[in-house]
Amino acid sequence: VAILAYCIVPPRKLPPPGLAGCGGAAVRVIEAADALVCWASDSPPALRRDEAAIREHHGVVASAMDDEVTPVPLRFGQSFPDDDAAATAIAADARRWHALLRHLAGHAEFGVRIVGFAEDAARDVHPPAAESGREYMAALARRQAVTQHAFAEGERIAALVRSRAGGLIAESTQEPVRGSQGGLVMAHLVAWQDVEAWRAAMHAVQDALRLDAPDARLLLSGPWPPYSFVA
Amino acid sequence: MTEVTRTAEDQLSLTELVNRVLDKGAVISGDVVISVGGVDLIYLGLRLVVSSVESMREVTSAERLAQGPPRLPPRGEAGAGAGAGA
Numbered sequence: 001v002a003i004l005a006y007c008i009v010p011p012r013k014l015p016p017p018g019l020a021g022c023g024g025a026a027v028r029v030i031e032a033a034d035a036l037v038c039w040a041s042d043s044p045p046a047l048r049r050d051e052a053a054i055r056e057h058h059g060v061v062a063s064a065m066d067d068e069v070t071p072v073p074l075r076f077g078q079s080f081p082d083d084d085a086a087a088t089a090i091a092a093d094a095r096r097w098h099a100l101l102r103h104l105a106g107h108a109e110f111g112v113r114i115v116g117f118a119e120d121a122a123r124d125v126h127p128p129a130a131e132s133g134r135e136y137m138a139a140l141a142r143r144q145a146v147t148q149h150a151f152a153e154g155e156r157i158a159a160l161v162r163s164r165a166g167g168l169i170a171e172s173t174q175e176p177v178r179g180s181q182g183g184l185v186m187a188h189l190v191a192w193q194d195v196e197a198w199r200a201a202m203h204a205v206q207d208a209l210r211l212d213a214p215d216a217r218l219l220l221s222g223p224w225p226p227y228s229f230v231a
Numbered sequence: 232m233t234e235v236t237r238t239a240e241d242q243l244s245l246t247e248l249v250n251r252v253l254d255k256g257a258v259i260s261g262d263v264v265i266s267v268g269g270v271d272l273i274y275l276g277l278r279l280v281v282s283s284v285e286s287m288r289e290v291t292s293a294e295r296l297a298q299g300p301p302r303l304p305p306r307g308e309a310g311a312g313a314g315a316g317a
Contacts, residue, residue: 008257058252073256074258100257230255230257231258
């Protein structure tokens with residue numbers, strides 16, 4: 001029976017009784033070599049590719065998190081022909097998984113989305129069904145200018161975030177929001193004992209932005225399993 | 232298909248979730264069921280624009296490349312209502 005894999009955890013971490021994965025299939029442990037286990041379930045005959053399936057996948061991964069164990073989350077939809085194939089594939093990269101489990105233990109991921117400062121300006125600058133080449137190129141130029149402004153403003157606010165919370169962030173990622181509205185998406189890896197201080201730092205940044213950049217919004221999310229730190 | 236009304240907060244939460252579950256996370260060496268085309272189908276099903284997903288961007292870029300450069304009206308037809316790219 002084909003299986004779906006959800007996350008990699010240390011052997012001591014067992015799924016709670018009754019935990020269901022995609023399609024309602026029971027989650028079980030697959031033991032890989034070298035003290036690694038994978039939480040997996042039988043794959044439904046036809047894996048749904050919708051919001052419910054994404055939430056089911058995430059529900060399993062989130063169940064593996066606690067104060068001591070932080071799982072290595074796997075990307076949605078990874079299937080193997082059977083348990084042995086999954087175990088073999090995991091064992092082949094055992095050093096990588098062990099290193100990640102050690103690095104991530106005691107941490108959670110938090111999202112920081114910096115948006116809002118260019119949405120109004122971006123609303124009217126999509127190159128429309130232009131009536132002339134000149135109009136089309138002018139619209140492209142306006143959109144480019146808005147995007148550049150949004151990116152620069154996002155970078156400025158991201159620097160403010162780092163200055164307020166840099167010491168509380170074990171690792172971070174940053175990428176631009178796609179599209180002309182601009183903005184930045186950051187992911188912070190934060191130790192559990194630093195979470196309250198991190199939140200306080202983010203709220204301080206939000207307060208500062210109300211005066212400094214009232215259109216900007218700093219949207220927080222988490223805690224998440226560390227999806228952004230295992231690639 | 233039933234339209235689902237979402238609050239902005241719900242939509243943001245879903246965006247954050249989808250970005251992570253589909254676009255991040257470790258890849259072992261199994262068969263990843265969701266391919267680039269699959270991601271596109273998911274988003275059509277969700278009726279959401281989650282433009283920060285890298286895979287979605289790749290789909291869009293590929294479609295644009297396939298379509299070629301935007302079509303502009305021939306000289307002298309500006310203002311005649313012949314929309315470019317139509």
